[in-house]
Amino acid sequence: MITGCSPNYDRIIADSTKGIERNPDDAEAYRERASAWEEKGDYDQAIADCTKAIKIDRDDANAYYFRARAVASMGSHRSFWWREFSKASASLWSPSNGAIQLWGRYFPGKGHL
Numbered sequence: 256m257i258t259g260c261s262p263n264y265d266r267i268i269a270d271s272t273k274g275i276e277r278n279p280d281d282a283e284a285y286r287e288r289a290s291a292w293e294e295k296g297d298y299d300q301a302i303a304d305c306t307k308a309i310k311i312d313r314d315d316a317n318a319y320y321f322r323a324r325a326v327a328s329m330g331s332h333r334s335f336w337w338r339e340f341s342k343a344s345a346s347l348w349s350p351s352n353g354a355i356q357l358w359g360r361y362f363p364g365k366g367h368l
Contacts, residue, residue, distance in 0.1 A: 264294050268292065271288035271291070272288065280311050282312040286321060289301040289302075289325070292325075298328055306322065
């Protein structure tokens, strides 16, 4: 990404929607759209799209992660995070995906997962 530029979330939503219309079983398109909804602050839409992605691919660790992040942004608590993360595949626990750092941001001083 170019420094100083922000993604066009409306464009991401529109493009993802077109992809979903072409292929309603495209979990990645639902996940991409969910991420854009979350960035715009529409957590209900983000959660709905993540839930659809999970119905398509139960092992989609990123969909669980984004759904938990959207719920946390709404002020939910630790138990939801634990349930979501426990459902995800092993790839969710990769330090490179930000899950551990995000946990610390929302629940400082609560220790490790």
